[in-house]
Amino acid sequence: MNKVLKKEHFILPEGVIYLDGNSLGPMPKTVPQRLGGVMTEEWAQMLIRGWNKAGWMAMPSGVGDAVGRLIGAPKGSVVMGDTLSVKVYQALAAGLKMRPERKIILSDTGNFPSDLYMAEGLVGLLGQGYELRTVAPEEVAEAIGDDIAVVMLTEVDYRTGRKHDMKTITELAHAAGAVMVWDLAHSAGAIPVDLAASNCEFAVGCTYKYLNGGPGAPAFIYIRPDLADAAQPALSGWLGHDSPFDFDLNYRPAKGIERMRVGTPPVLQMAALEEAMKVWEGVDMADVRAASIALQEQFIAEVERDVPQLTLASPRDSAVRGSQVSFRFEHGYAAMQALIDRSVIGDFRAPDIMRFGFTPLYLDSDDVTAAVKVIRDVMDNRLWDNAAYKVKSRVT
Amino acid sequence: MNKVLKKEHFILPEGVIYLDGNSLGPMPKTVPQRLGGVMTEEWAQMLIRGWNKAGWMAMPSGVGDAVGRLIGAPKGSVVMGDTLSVKVYQALAAGLKMRPERKIILSDTGNFPSDLYMAEGLVGLLGQGYELRTVAPEEVAEAIGDDIAVVMLTEVDYRTGRKHDMKTITELAHAAGAVMVWDLAHSAGAIPVDLAASNCEFAVGCTYKYLNGGPGAPAFIYIRPDLADAAQPALSGWLGHDSPFDFDLNYRPAKGIERMRVGTPPVLQMAALEEAMKVWEGVDMADVRAASIALQEQFIAEVERDVPQLTLASPRDSAVRGSQVSFRFEHGYAAMQALIDRSVIGDFRAPDIMRFGFTPLYLDSDDVTAAVKVIRDVMDNRLWDNAAYKVKSRVT
Numbered sequence: 001m002n003k004v005l006k007k008e009h010f011i012l013p014e015g016v017i018y019l020d021g022n023s024l025g026p027m028p029k030t031v032p033q034r035l036g037g038v039m040t041e042e043w044a045q046m047l048i049r050g051w052n053k054a055g056w057m058a059m060p061s062g063v064g065d066a067v068g069r070l071i072g073a074p075k076g077s078v079v080m081g082d083t084l085s086v087k088v089y090q091a092l093a094a095g096l097k098m099r100p101e102r103k104i105i106l107s108d109t110g111n112f113p114s115d116l117y118m119a120e121g122l123v124g125l126l127g128q129g130y131e132l133r134t135v136a137p138e139e140v141a142e143a144i145g146d147d148i149a150v151v152m153l154t155e156v157d158y159r160t161g162r163k164h165d166m167k168t169i170t171e172l173a174h175a176a177g178a179v180m181v182w183d184l185a186h187s188a189g190a191i192p193v194d195l196a197a198s199n200c201e202f203a204v205g206c207t208y209k210y211l212n213g214g215p216g217a218p219a220f221i222y223i224r225p226d227l228a229d230a231a232q233p234a235l236s237g238w239l240g241h242d243s244p245f246d247f248d249l250n251y252r253p254a255k256g257i258e259r260m261r262v263g264t265p266p267v268l269q270m271a272a273l274e275e276a277m278k279v280w281e282g283v284d285m286a287d288v289r290a291a292s293i294a295l296q297e298q299f300i301a302e303v304e305r306d307v308p309q310l311t312l313a314s315p316r317d318s319a320v321r322g323s324q325v326s327f328r329f330e331h332g333y334a335a336m337q338a339l340i341d342r343s344v345i346g347d348f349r350a351p352d353i354m355r356f357g358f359t360p361l362y363l364d365s366d367d368v369t370a371a372v373k374v375i376r377d378v379m380d381n382r383l384w385d386n387a388a389y390k391v392k393s394r395v396t
Numbered sequence: 397m398n399k400v401l402k403k404e405h406f407i408l409p410e411g412v413i414y415l416d417g418n419s420l421g422p423m424p425k426t427v428p429q430r431l432g433g434v435m436t437e438e439w440a441q442m443l444i445r446g447w448n449k450a451g452w453m454a455m456p457s458g459v460g461d462a463v464g465r466l467i468g469a470p471k472g473s474v475v476m477g478d479t480l481s482v483k484v485y486q487a488l489a490a491g492l493k494m495r496p497e498r499k500i501i502l503s504d505t506g507n508f509p510s511d512l513y514m515a516e517g518l519v520g521l522l523g524q525g526y527e528l529r530t531v532a533p534e535e536v537a538e539a540i541g542d543d544i545a546v547v548m549l550t551e552v553d554y555r556t557g558r559k560h561d562m563k564t565i566t567e568l569a570h571a572a573g574a575v576m577v578w579d580l581a582h583s584a585g586a587i588p589v590d591l592a593a594s595n596c597e598f599a600v601g602c603t604y605k606y607l608n609g610g611p612g613a614p615a616f617i618y619i620r621p622d623l624a625d626a627a628q629p630a631l632s633g634w635l636g637h638d639s640p641f642d643f644d645l646n647y648r649p650a651k652g653i654e655r656m657r658v659g660t661p662p663v664l665q666m667a668a669l670e671e672a673m674k675v676w677e678g679v680d681m682a683d684v685r686a687a688s689i690a691l692q693e694q695f696i697a698e699v700e701r702d703v704p705q706l707t708l709a710s711p712r713d714s715a716v717r718g719s720q721v722s723f724r725f726e727h728g729y730a731a732m733q734a735l736i737d738r739s740v741i742g743d744f745r746a747p748d749i750m751r752f753g754f755t756p757l758y759l760d761s762d763d764v765t766a767a768v769k770v771i772r773d774v775m776d777n778r779l780w781d782n783a784a785y786k787v788k789s790r791v792t
Contacts, residue, residue: 011436011440011441013440013441013443016443018443020443020444023444024439024443024444024446024447026439026440026443027435027436027439027440031435032432032435032436035431035435035664036428036432039423039427039428039431039610040407040423040428043420043422043423043610043611044407044409044422044423045407045409047409047412047414047416047420047422047741048416048419048420048741048743049736049741050420050611051420051611056611056612082478082479082482082659083478083633083658083659083660084659084660085631085633085634085658085659086478086482086631086633086658086659089631093521097521109645112634113634113637113640113643113644113645114633114634114635114659116645116646116647117632117633117634117637117646117647118631118632118633120632120646120647121629121630121631121632121647122630124628124630124632125489125493125521125522125630126521126522128524134645206660208660214435214439214663214664215439215446215447215452215660215662215663215664216452216660216661216662216663216664216665216666217662218662219659232520233517234517234518234520234521235481235482235485235514235517236513236514236516236517236520237479237481237482237510237513237514238481238508238509238510238513239510241509241513244509245746246746247509247745247746248509249505249509249512249530250512250513250516251512251513251516251517262479262481262482263478263479263480263481263482263510263615264479264480264602264604264611264612265612266611266612266613266614266662266664266665267610267611267612268431268610268611268612268662268664268665268668269612269662269664269665270612272664340445345443345444345445347444349643350641350642350643
């Protein structure tokens with residue numbers, strides 16, 4: 001039984017089985033009405049007054065609390081804004097400042113490339129011996145030494161779904177005197193996260209995947225509450241100032257997590273996300289996890305029974321897997337196009353990964369069975385072997 | 397005659413005279429329908445496929461070209477994204493990398509504080525003698541010496557509307573070997589700008605003021621085309637990568653201005669802005685400027701004739717003034733609240749500036765006369781002397 005199923009809260013196109021909510025979540029039904037109201041009743045009628053009267057200025061904190069509830073973050077410790085890449089940069093820069101005598105950021109090759117790129121840009125800007133060191137995911141524990149300033153990892157691998165042990169790695173980082181930054185892009189709304197218990201200094205994540213905030217929805221950043229007043233913002237924008245409307249000439253960081261705000265918040269995207277977060281009211285992440293594992297186990301069993309052409313790329317043990325299942329297939333790109341053409345939507349990640357996300361808020365056991373049937377048909381009948389499916393477009 | 401008047405393209409609340417389009421532009425009428433379509437036909441129906449099928453991925457460049465046309469930037473030299481503060485940071489960081497032997501960013505005290513804060517954050521992160529030097533606006537020319545790496549100025553002063561001479565200062569910066577960064581927040585859509593002729597290396601700006609993109613609309617960044625392939629992105633996010641969907645482990649900047657993209661673009665805000673930019677089709681900035689000056693001159697003349705309590709804070713010479721007029725008044729905050737309560741909306745900037753923006757796309761000469769009547773009433777009858785108008789809320 002999937003006790004968190006809320007299909008009626010989402011718009012899902014007729015006939016589509018959507019296994020890509022780990023890339024872009026579907027639209028919660030009430031978002032258009034909410035955004036319509038923000039446009040015609042707030043922007044159009046209140047104009048500049050909307051910042052106060054409609055509460056636009058407070059949205060980054062208010063939505064931050066709603067996201068915080070799902071990841072074990074205390075009230076007032078999460079704020080929304082910008083993109084995940086920018087939030088990664090903020091966390092890394094603040095983390096390095098906390099360990100001025102050290103110069104190495106440690107990450108792994110399973111991390112999402114943009115996290116690595118942002119770190120590369122930061123150490124390149126700093127020069128002076130700063131370094132990004134990248135090891136294989138299974139070598140991270142061993143690589144955490146007392147020369148590491150910041151350990152930055154994504155909890156759930158975007159390709160395979162392999163899950164790091166957040167608590168253990170954070171303990172290792174702390175034992176070595178390093179600051180810990182977790183990227184929760186594939187965790188928030190996907191699996192239970194207990195940030196407070198993990199004791200990590202920083203966490204960041206996006207909201208357009210499992211949280212269904214819409215394309216380009218704002219990102220989030222968390223700082224452990226006892227450290228927030230000491231964190232030095234590198235991106236010291238006016239809305240992270242203690243008193244932005246005094247228009248002082250010098251920057252003075254706001255108290256707590258508010259200092260991680262940068263520029264003017266994207267009100268339309270914030271409103272869409274705020275509305276989308278309502279779907280989560282009363283939802284327990286432990287129930288989501290149980291339902292997700294049940295769907296994934298069913299999917300693996302049925303694919304392995306019926307589709308021998310595919311090889312499991314995700315960990316078999318659900319305890320170390322996030323909320324997605326990936327299979328390897330030599331012609332994975334074309335095969336995924338063939339599936340999408342037949343209304344089973346997953347995605348492809350180079351070089352050969354077919355990726356399927358499991359989101360129990362709008363997927364049930366019948367969807368899984370129906371999807372596997374289509375996958376089997378595409379494989380058994382080599383429907384992927386079609387020139388049209390081999391032309392790589394920029395986004396898959 | 398105001399030949400650019402297009403009032404019918406905007407929603408303006410009944411009875412309101414809106415003199416704050418320099419802070420947040422009003423809503424173009426077609427935005428709700430467009431955004432409704434993006435939600436229900438694109439996000440909801442195409443889901444992840446929207447990135448290609450609906451052209452979401454290309455929006456930052458396409459909208460960049462529409463903005464570029466208004467500021468004299470060649471096609472392909474402007475890209476949208478993030479917030480203005482983040483774009484300032486990108487321009488400054490790339491500018492410093494172009495002058496590795498110099499360490500000083502020069503700006504002025506009339507610059508918008510967030511620009512100064514971002515520079516402060518950047519030099520603080522770099523340490524090693526990097527410095528932000530700030531002088532009075534009238535001392536900038538003299539302060540440009542051969543120790544300056546980057547000169548960063550906002551063309552139009554956010555408080556007084558005083559306009560820097562873009563071409564002359566850029567020439568001075570170049571003669572001293574410095575890189576020039578212009579912030580066009582109060583210029584784009586307000587006054588004619590010829591970026592190509594100015595020869596500056598970087599320009600940045602926002603789109604929620606005169607371009608009417610909505611609250612939190614994306615910012616823009618321009619790099620002079622001959623330099624774009626050499627600019628080093630400090631915020632090296634995946635969508636600025638040459639081939640983001642190869643998921644390489646190392647960053648390799650995209651060709652040209654695309655390298656200034658960072659994370660996933662905010663599609664809903666981009667669509668609202670793209671729609672808002674349609675209002676500008678066929679509009680000549682020289683006509684906008686002529687109409688704006690006529691409205692401003694009328695306003696100054698009528699206020700100085702009828703409201704002696706106010707003192708002009710803007711330059712009297714329209715040639716060195718942007719598209720706003722500011723007056724000083726000791727009780728400016730309360731007076732502006734009294735005006736807003738009477739449907740004449742301007743805004744207040746500390747310590748005593750009452751600021752009025754002139755936007756000829758939706759303001760005409762009758763609006764100016766009607767506004768001055770209300771201002772006179774508020775002043776002559778001391779309507780500002782009311783406890784309710786003296787409580788400072790966070791945003792004005």
